Structure formats: structure tokens, C-alpha cells
Amino acid sequence: MSKIIETLKLEHRLFRRYLDLFDQEMKAFEAGRSPRYELLEALLDYFTTFPDEWHHRKEDLVYDVMVTRSDVARSALYDLRIEHERLGAGAKKFGEHISDLRLGSDLPMNVIVEAGKTYSRLLRRHMVKEDDVFFPMAERYLTLQDWRDIEQTVQSSRNDPELSARLDRIDGVAGSIESIASSERY
Numbered sequence: 001m002s003k004i005i006e007t008l009k010l011e012h013r014l015f016r017r018y019l020d021l022f023d024q025e026m027k028a029f030e031a032g033r034s035p036r037y038e039l040l041e042a043l044l045d046y047f048t049t050f051p052d053e054w055h056h057r058k059e060d061l062v063y064d065v066m067v068t069r070s071d072v073a074r075s076a077l078y079d080l081r082i083e084h085e086r087l088g089a090g091a092k093k094f095g096e097h098i099s100d101l102r103l104g105s106d107l108p109m110n111v112i113v114e115a116g117k118t119y120s121r122l123l124r125r126h127m128v129k130e131d132d133v134f135f136p137m138a139e140r141y142l143t144l145q146d147w148r149d150i151e152q153t154v155q156s157s158r159n160d161p162e163l164s165a166r167l168d169r170i171d172g173v174a175g176s177i178e179s180i181a182s183s184e185r186y
């Protein structure tokens with residue numbers, strides 16, 4: 001398996017774990033209990049930044065090469081990039097609801113919970129499609145040279161100081177998620 005696909009799969013595993021935490025907070029919300037806002041906000045910070053800044057960016061690189069290699073892949077996965085944009089917008093919308101709520105908005109609880117559940121459902125479904133269809137197709141159609149080129153592009157983006165600083169910040173957010181999640185629910 002190519003190193004990029006291996007990393008993308010590991011990131012999916014982490015996303016699923018964070019979505020499980022997110023879903024637990026949504027359940028607390030639905031049951032009329034107060035969610036752990038600190039955790040919810042860290043999760044939203046993560047989901048509104050890391051996928052777009054880094055994860056989808058790498059997938060888009062693979063996708064863009066793959067669609068030039070195979071018509072089958074192009075039609076089976078039309079259009080992964082649009083889904084990535086929708087997911088970004090979904091996370092942002094939910095994040096705005098939470099900020100409004102914190103600022104005293106009287107948005108009905110069911111609207112907020114529905115936006116959260118929709119986002120979680122969309123991202124989970126999207127990852128199943130990528131794990132089951134996109135990644136196997138990419139492994140099948142991309143050449144060794146393609147993977148090397150993509151790896152090089154990824155590496156040079158990673159060396160960009162601005163992006164690197166943003167990714168370091170997100171690492172810190174991930175650390176906060178872990179520490180809040182492992183602490184007792186009050």
C-alpha cells in the first residue's frame with residue numbers, strides 16, 4: 001500500500017474516533033444535558049481546519065491524477081472534490097450554530113442537533129466511499145511514479161512555514177481533544 005493511502009486511512013480512523021466523541025456530545029444535547037462545550041469546540045476546531053487544510057488536500061492530489069488515468073474511476077467518484085467542499089461548509093455551519101448558542105442565541109436545540117448529526121453522517125458516509133472505492137481504485141490506477149510525484153508535492157507543501165504553523169496548531173487542538181475526552185464527564 002502506498003504511504004499516502006496508509007496515512008489517509010490512519011487519518012480516517014482518527015476522524016471516526018473524534019466523530020464518536022462528537023456523537024456522544026450530540027446525544028447529551030438531545031437528552032437535555034449540557035454538552036461538554038470545551039470538547040465540542042475543540043472537535044469543531046479540528047473538523048473545520050484539519051480536513052480542509054491537509055487531509056482533503058492530499059486526497060485531491062491523488063484524485064486529480066486518478067481521474068486522468070481512468071474513465072471508470074472518474075464516473076465512479078464524481079465528484080469527490082465537491083463532497084470535500086460540502087463537508088467543509090457543513091462543519092462551518094455547525095460551528096456557527098454553536099458559537100451563536102454560546103452568545104445566547106435562541107436557536108431551537110433540534111436545529112443545532114440536526115446540523116451536527118447531518119455533518120457526522122455525511123463525513124462517515126464519505127469516508128466509507130473513500131475507503132471502499134477511492135483508495136482501492138487509486139492503488140490500482142496510479143503508477144509508482146505518480147505516487148512519488150504526489151509524495152514530493154505533499155512534502156514540499158508540508159515544508160511551507162505558514163502551513164506548517166497551522167498544522168502544528170491543529171496538533172495542539174488534537175492534544176486538547178485527547179485530554180478533555182479522557183477526563184471525567186462532570
Ligand SMILES: [Fe+2]
Binds near residue numbers: 008012055059127130
Ligand atoms: Fe478522506
